[in-house]
Amino acid sequence: MSDPNPRETYTWVARRLSEREAAFLHVVRPAESSFDVFAELRALFTGTFVANGGIDAAEGSRLIATGAADAVSFGRPFIANPDLPARIANGWPLAEADKNTFYTPGEKGYTDYPSFAIA
Numbered sequence: 001m002s003d004p005n006p007r008e009t010y011t012w013v014a015r016r017l018s019e020r021e022a023a024f025l026h027v028v029r030p031a032e033s034s035f036d037v038f039a040e041l042r043a044l045f046t047g048t049f050v051a052n053g054g055i056d057a058a059e060g061s062r063l064i065a066t067g068a069a070d071a072v073s074f075g076r077p078f079i080a081n082p083d084l085p086a087r088i089a090n091g092w093p094l095a096e097a098d099k100n101t102f103y104t105p106g107e108k109g110y111t112d113y114p115s116f117a118i119a
Contacts, residue, residue, distance in 0.1 A: 007035045014044040022047050026073065029053030038068055057088045083115040092116045 003009050010027075017025055025045045029037050029052070042049050051060075051069035060072035078084050080097035087094055093116075101109020 006030070006033065007040070010037065010041060011044055014041045018045045018047065024048035024050055024070075026050040026052065028075075029055075038063065042068055079110065080113050081116075082113055087116055090116075 014025060022045075024047055025041065027037060027041055027050065031054070038049075038051050048070045049068075050071045050073055051063050052073040052075060055063070055072050055074065056077075060069075060074075063069040063072055074084060076097045077094060079102075080095040081087050084094075086092070095113055097113075098109050
């Protein structure tokens, strides 16, 4: 999805959802953005704000600690790391998801990633 005026569109949507007292706003940060999507939309939305998109454990902790987000979600890291909470909690390395298997049929790339094993 692309938008020629993402700031205008996204801020308009965040304001309208806030006016309607939406339960939460889940924002996926685009890979490339001309503005700080989380900061600007968080300032406009009064409900629960969930941040996603290229977030690692350190940034997620910072976003929550500073109030820039009420929660963070992890998409791709969970695909490649079925034990993601344990990996984060223990400082274990994260596996990288195979982008070639995204949105393809079958289990490859969805249920075939192993949990972390201590050698």
